[in-house]
Every structure is written in structure tokens, then in C-alpha cells.
Amino acid sequence: MDRDSVREVGRVPHGGSDDPDLLDFSANTNPRTPPGTREVYADALDASRSYPNDDYPEFRAAAADFADCDPDAVVPTPGGLAALRLAFAVSVSPGDSVLVPFPSFGEYAREIRLQGGRPEFVPHDELLDADPRDHAAVVVCNPNNPTGDAYDPGALREFAAECRESDALLVADEAFLGFTDRPSLAGTPGVAVARSLTKLFGLPGLRAGFAVATGEVGADLATARRAWSCGTPAARVGAHCLRADEFVAETRERVRRERARMTDALGEEFEVHPSESPFLLLDAGERDPAEIVRRARERGVAVRDATTFRGLDSHVRVAVRTPGENDRLLEVLGDV
Template sequence: MIGAAIRHLVLGGTRSGKSRHAERLVAASAGPVVYVATGGASDPELAERVATHRDRRPADWLTAETTDLADLLASAPPAAAVLVDDLEGWLVARMTAHDLWTDDEVAPLGADGRAAVAAVLEDAARWWQLAASRLGPTVVVAGRPGEGVTPLGAATRRYVDLHGEVTELLSRTADRVDLVVAGRALPLPAPLAAPTVAADLREHGDTQVPDDCVDLAVNVLPGPPAWLHEHLAATLDDLAAYPDDTAARDAVARHHGRTRDEVVVLDGAAEGFWLLPALRPTLAACVHPGFTEAEAALRAREVPVVRVQRDPRDWRLDPTAVPDAADLVVLGRPDNPTGAVDHESVIAQLCRPGRTVVVDEAFTDLLPDATGLAGRRDLPGLVVLRSLTKVWGLAGLRVGYLVAPAATAARLAADRQPWSVSTPALAALEHLLTREPERRRRAEGVAADRAHLLGLLRDLPDVEVWDGAANFLLLRTPLPDLRERLLAAGFAVRRGDTFPGLDASYVRVAVRPPEVSDAFVVALRHNLDRQVLT
């Protein structure tokens, strides 16, 4: 049986049995079936073929004759299985719409032709993205016109080439690809090896703090309050039982006005980034400078990634800078390392049907109002990640969660191992969500300490610093070796050059109590003064 939201590509030559195989697949689905015919009966022979196909289909299947696959997928019943048979009719229609046919034997594409090919591929990417956002499965049947006789004429070559590019595009992010030969379906394997991920993308502040240094690299408040110690200790009597996340998911749902099936409890919010490849994006846009684990996870699963840079003057995000073809967008709010908080209207401009927008709200608990975007059900495709690590000092417990439309949440959780989150972590999540007054006091304390540090830094010459909304500040100096100089003085700050878009002149500094910030600024001033003297 096909699972929900699966994208399935069926390939086969003429009379290979590919259509019968696809029909069996959708017949095994739980919901209704929409059969999409992309070609019509243009002559008596084709009419006979169409009738043969129609006669073997169950009477309760809905039939749609259209080449507007984006509109069909957007309007079909959400839980229906959609069978597109065949891809060739759609491609012929799109080539006609983009004026790609020619009677010439030799006809280079030229600039206009290349633009038309790109438009066809973008059309394909768009409806394939919409297929990923549905509850029900989508099965696409495609022939293999590139086999056999060498094509003659420019029009045929264009058709064969473009057909190959479209099927490759679909295959790259399909959940399953079958090759049908003589009525037998052969599932095609996934890529054998994942690409190497740049080491800098896996570099985080916890690896940058020598034992003899003051930690200004890790953005976690001091350990959990005493009452939480006691509560966690009480859960140890239950460790013989397997964890049950039902109560924790219900607590998150109540907290954000969601339903349980819209919540996935995570082994730390960072786990959520490693679930994103399950969405099979065709192109991911990662907003930078930003937390790099999302890009690392996507590249490790061979998802194409484009980087979108914030404006370095104030770190604002221009939503129009995100490519229209991107069906997955990842950004932080507040952003790490800049501390910027994008207005909700910016996020709204990014959201649309067929696109998933992932907002990392790991630092939202440090805002005066920690509501964030997790309660927004009106923004299509919005996924929000939350963490309890930062404000409660729980990095070692690994507890977080995500909220998303139910179909997206189910897809993200489908390939996880069972019992991913421990009983103590679930208990912490359930109870910390009820401690809003204490969370607010902690956030207010961080805000006061941040204002103190910001004031000290702004009094220093040659220091560019940006006001942020979390428990860190990003600053820039003329010293590319500032981090090494500060290590020699006993202070470990976070490297800036591992964030795409920044270089070694940037460092991120954690907010600490005033006495620690005072000592740090003395060391910073000393190194800046030495630089002036030399």
C-alpha cells in the first residue's frame, strides 16, 4: 500500500506494463483515486487505446483530462491518490505553450529557447512540489522516448532531451522510482553514498571552548532550576518502561493552540533539521548567516541547496531574494548568529502552497513574548522548531519539538526510530511549558545583561556591534585573529567564519552576567589598543 504524501515515478517503454503497474499502486491506496489523462483521442487508433485504458479502470475512479497538473494537484481531494498517465502529454502541451516545436531539421535553442526550457522545468518543479504537500500519494507514469532509433529533426531532439531532464528532476526527489520491463516492476535504488559535508557546517560553539577559558561561545543559560532537578529525579523510577510522548505532545498542542497530530517531539531541536530530507525538496534555500546544521543535513542527503544572504547592514531578510523555485526555505527567528528577528509579514511572504518554510525558533524563549509563530495555522507549509535548551540550561537533556500541518508532521516523523525522546526529556517538556512567569523572568534577566554588554561594546572604537534579541551579540573588529588573542587572555568566543557570509573579523559573544562582560570588554579593549599601537 502506498503511504500518504508519497511521490512515485513509474518508468517504462512502450507496452511495458507501466500503466497497469501504476494503476495497481493507486488501487492499493486508502482514499479515492483521481486518474489524470494528459492526452486526448486525436485519431481513431488513439481513441481505441484510450478506451482500452478507461475500460479497465474501476468505475468509482474520478477522471480528469487536463495538462494543468499544478491546478489539478491543488484542487484534487487532499487524501486522494492522483495518477498522472502519462507525462508525455503534459510535456507536449508545455512545449507547445513555450513555442519549443520547430519544423527545421537543425535549430539551435538560442537564448529564447533556453529560457523556454527553463520555464518548462520550473513548471515541472512547481507541480511536483505541490504533490509533496498533499495528504495522498501522487504517481506519475513516464515513457522512455530516448531509447531506440536516433531522433531526427530538432523538434524530436528537443522533446527527447527535455523529457530526460524532466524525469531526472522528478526522480531526484521521488520517494520511489520503479522501472517496468515486460510487466515486471524493478524498484530503482537510491544513491549509494552521501556527499561529504563541509566540516565548517558541523562546527558549533561547544567545540571551541578550552578547559581553561571563560565560555562566551555557547549560548545556553546556567543549568536547570532546582525544582526541575527534583522533578526529573522523580522520573527515574519509570525508566523500565518505554517512553510515551502522548502527554508531552498534548502539552505542546495546548500551549500553541494546535492538535496532537501537528506536533513532533524531538531529541533536541537540531534533530528536526535532519528530518527535513524526508520532505524530498527539489531545491532548498538556507538563509545565512544562520545556524548551519540545516544545510549540513540537507547536503548530506544530496538535496540541492542555495544560500540566501541577509543584508549585512542590519541583517534583514528580503523575501524576494529567495528563489521562486525553492520548495524548502530554512531560517532562524531570532537568527543565530545575528540576533535578527524577522517581522511576521516577511515569513508570510515566503509561505505558499507547495513550499515548506522552516522557522528555527530555538531562541524564541528569550524574547519578552515567546509566542512566536508556532500557533500560526494560516500560513501554508509553515514548520516551526522550538528548543528548551537555551533558556532552561538543558543542552545535555536534548529536548525540543516541532509544529507543522498534520500531513507534514507525519511525513517528518515517518522514518524516525521509535522512542526517540527519553522519559526525563518528555517530562521536562511537559512541565516547562507551564512555567511562563519564570521563563519571562529569565528572559528579562538576559535582556538586562545584554543591554549592559551592548553599551560597553558601543563605547569601544573599531567595534561594530548589532543589537540582537537573544543571549548573544555579533560583533566585528579589524582584527582577523581576535578569537586567538582572546583565547590567550582566557576568553573563548564563537568563531564567525564558519557561518556562511561571515569571515574571521566577526565573532559571536554570549551574554553573561555584568561582571563577566566587564572583564571580557577589558580584554577586548586591550587587544584593540595593541592593534592601534602596532
Template sequence: MDRDALTRTDRVPHGGTNDRSVVDFSANTNPESPAGVTPVYDAARAAARRYPSDGYAEFRTAAGEYLDCDSQQVVPTAGALAGIRLVCAIAVDPGDRVLLPEPSFGEYAREVRLQGGTPEFVPHDTIFEADPTGYALAIVCTPNNPTGELPGRCEREAFAARCRSADTPLLVDEAFLDFTDASSLGSQSGVIVARSLTKVFGLPGLRAGFLVATDEWREALETARPAWGLATPAAAVGAHCLECTDFLDRTRERVASERDRMADRLGSRFTVHPSDAPFLLVDVSSADDVGVDALLETAREAGYAIRDARTFRTLESHVRIAVRRPAENDGLLEALDV
């Protein structure tokens, strides 16, 4: 980490609220979790009186089977963000340029800056057409946060191939890919995939995730990762959740159905971006009678929190709304008068 960068790098605003009196549509996490999490957590909490086994064999096996990859390609991390920092720490030196989409998850640029690198932004809808030559690292988010689109497999693979030809490592954040039936880019040479278990399984405070990498990148990440970096309860619950395929199927069905229904209702008043993710990006500028601040306040007064998307680069009149359970979605839509 570049110590000089610490004085000129700010923290990044996020969704999520600690106010239990409101329904949280500002964070893109599943409102439901798989059955059986509590007894698994309780058993692991008792085992946490000892250090975890640093090999994480059970967790790696579950993750490998989940993504159909070699378990030795799995690098356990305390959430996807810990993995993103680990990749940036290895790939980015002071003065390096890193290719990023905009708007997208603000932590990418922050992590690059903390290493002394320079983020160079490309519009999110053209980044897969960008030339990765000369960059220390390229980062993409699939589906992209906050816009929600997921490029097709061919487009993603073509960009990965161009990165390999340019000798530019590619970090693919697949934190929301679990909400789709699309396949991962994991196990491709030169590609590092970051996965979050806390989004789709509704356990953001657990801090569980992993990276998938091959060849010299796998070796580098395995060497550099912190010892005991994944807590015993997180590893146990994570392994359990990764085996809950029926839960995933039900979640994907609900999210797809509710997302389409919410987009139709919201589209009667606002401009809604097409989304493959468990959230919708909404441009309120098409409604003459309301702005972002007023909409945030209207939602809050009715007991709902939605995300002020103006904190993302290039977005000036947008909110982001998560997809939750049908009754909760109905309540928010009614409060927003759509």
C-alpha cells in the same frame, strides 16, 4: 539519505567548550535553568528502566499549552536538530534545490546536502523577500543565528503565505524565539516549526525539542519520526520546563537588559550588529589594533571562550558573543578592554 553525499559532506563546527576552567560565551545557551529540574530528572531516570510511552502525552500537552496549539500538532524530537533532519529527509530528494539564508546555522546546508539536495543561499537580511517558487523546501531562522535579527510578525507571515502559494514547505527554526516575547508561526498550513528546549532552559545536553506542523505534514512527520525518539528524562524535564513561565519572564528581562549593555560597551571599540537574540555578532575589523585570532586568544587567556564566527558563510572578521549573567559579562568586557 543520499549515500553518495556522505563522501562529500563535512561536519559543521559549533560553539561550546568542554573546558570547565573557562566561562563559555561561545554557545548561546542560558547559563541558568528552572528550579526543580533535578528531582524531575531523578524520578524520570528511575522510570527509564522501561521504554518511554511513544505517545508522549504529557510532553505534547505541555508543548501545546506553551505555544497555544493543538497538542496533536506537536511532534517530539531529540532537540531541534533531530527535527530539522526529519523534515529534510521527507522534503528533500537528490537534485532538489533548497532556499537558505546566509550567514546562518551551518547544519541547514549540511542536512540538505546529506539528502542529495543543493542549498541555494540568499543574504539573511533579504530572504524574507525572496521568491520561494521552484524550491523543495525553504528554511529560515528566527532570530537568525549568528546575526541575531528577528523580522516582524507581518514580514514572517507574508513569506509563509508566498511559500504556500508556491507550494514550497517552509521550515522555521525558532530555537531562540523563546528569548523574545514574539509569537510562533506554528499551526499555519505549510509551515513546520522547529523548537529547542535546551537553549532557553540551559540544558543543551538533554536533547529535547519538538516540531509543530498541521495537515499532511503533521501526518508525515508523525509517521516518520523514530519510535521512542525522546528519552524518558528528556520528556519529563522538558514538560516541567515548559510550565516554568516565571523563569522565562526573568530570563527575557535579563537577556534584553544585558544584551543592550554589552552592545553599548562593545560598540565603543567594534561594530556590533543589532540583535533580538541571546548573543551579539561583533565585527572586529573596525579596530585597527586587533583581529579575530588575537581577540580569541585575549579572551581565552582571561578565562573566557567566545565564538570564532569565521566558520559561518560570508563572515571574515567576526566573533559571536553570548549574553550571560551580569558579573560574567562584566568580566569578559573588561578582558576585551571595552
């Protein structure tokens, strides 16, 4: 990390509320967790009196099965953002440029700047047409946050090959890929994948995730990773969740069904961006997004002011939750 850059970089706004009286649609996390999660966590608490096995064999095996890669390519991290920081730390030096999509997750640019790098912004739907030459890395968010659209798998793999030929590390954030049946880039040469248990398994406070990379990149990530990078509860609960195949299938179907229903209903008041993710980006047109957020909050519902994303000035973002909760959101947004 570049010391001079740290002193110039600020924080990034995020969704999410810790107010128990609010129904939170501002964060894109699953409102449900896999069956048995609480029991696994409780058992892991007793084991936390000792250091975890720093090789994390059970967690890495479960992550490898989930992402369809070799366990040796899995690098445990305390969340997906930690995997992203690790990828940038081993690939970006002061003065390097990195291609970054917009609108997209604001932490990409912040993490690059912390390393002394320079983000160069590209519209997210034009990223695969960008030239990766002369850049240290390229970031892709698949599916993209906050728009919700996913890239064509074939085109994405072709772009990964182009990045590899250009000696630019492709950093693929797949935080929401588990909500789809699209293939992961995990194990693809020249690619560092970041995965999170936060979104799909509804555990943002657990801080469990992993990176996947092969070859020299994988070796660098494994070397740079902090010792005991995941706590015992995070590793054990993570392994349990990553093997919850039935839960994942049920979640995908619920999100697909509810997203379509919400898109139809919200389309009467907003322009709704097509999405393959557990959230919808809404264009409010002439209405003030901040006023929509304020009025929804007065009625007990939190939605995300998406104007904090680069390139958006009239948008809000809402999560896809359970049917009854979604009904409440539709009722509130129908009156704001």
C-alpha cells in the same frame, strides 16, 4: 538520506566548550535552568527502566501550550536539530534546491546536502523577498543566528503564505524565539517549525526538542519520527521546563537588560549588530578574530570565532550570560 551525498558531506564547526576552567561565551545557552529541574530529572531516572510512552502526552501538551498550537501537531524529537533533519527528510529529494539564509546556522546546508539536496544561499535580510517557486523548501532562522535580528511577524506570515502557494515547505528554526515575545509560526499551514530546549532552558546535553506541523506535513513528520524519539528524562524535564512561565519571563528580562548594557559597552571597541537574541555579533574591523579568540581564551573566557559562518570575515560572537559573568567578558574584551 542519500547514500552518495553522505560520503561527500563533512561536519560543521560549532561554539561551546567542555573545559570547566573556561567561562563559555561561545555557546548561546542560558546559564540557568528552571527551578526543580534536577529533582524532575532524578525522578525520571527511575522510570527509565521502562520504555517511554511513545505518544509522549505530557510533553506534547506542554509543548503545545508553550508554542500556542494543537498537541496533535507536536512531534517530539531529541533536540531542535533532529526536528530540522526530520523536516528535510520528508521534503527534500536528491537534486532538489532549498533556499537557505546566510550568515546563519551551518547545519541547514549540511542537512540538506545529506538528503541529496542543493542549498541556494540568500542573504538573511533579503530572504523574505526571495521567490520560493521551484524550490522544495525554504529555511528561515528567527531570530537569526549569528546576527540576532528577528523578522517582522506580519511579513513572515505573508512569506509563509507565498511558500505554501508555491508548494515549498517553509522550515522555521525558532531555537531562540523563546527569548523574545514574538509569535511562533507553529500551526501555520505549510510550515514545519523546529524548537529546542537547549538554548532557553540551558540544557544542551539533554537533547530535547520538537517539531510542529499540520496537515500532510505534520502526518509525514509523525510517521517518519523514530519510535521512542525522546528518553524519559528528556521528556519529563522538557515538560517541566516548558511550563516554567516565571522562569521564561525572568530570563527574557535579564537578557534584554544585559544585552543592552553589553551593547553599549562593547560598542566602544566593536561594531555591534542589533540583536533580539541572547548573543551579540561583533565586527572586529581590522583586528584578527582568531587572535581575539586566542587572547580571550588565555584569560579564561571562550568566545566564538564567527568567521566560520558564510559571509563573515571579521567577526566574533558572544553570549549574554549573568551580570557578573558579563562583567568579566567586558573586562577581557576591553584588553584584547
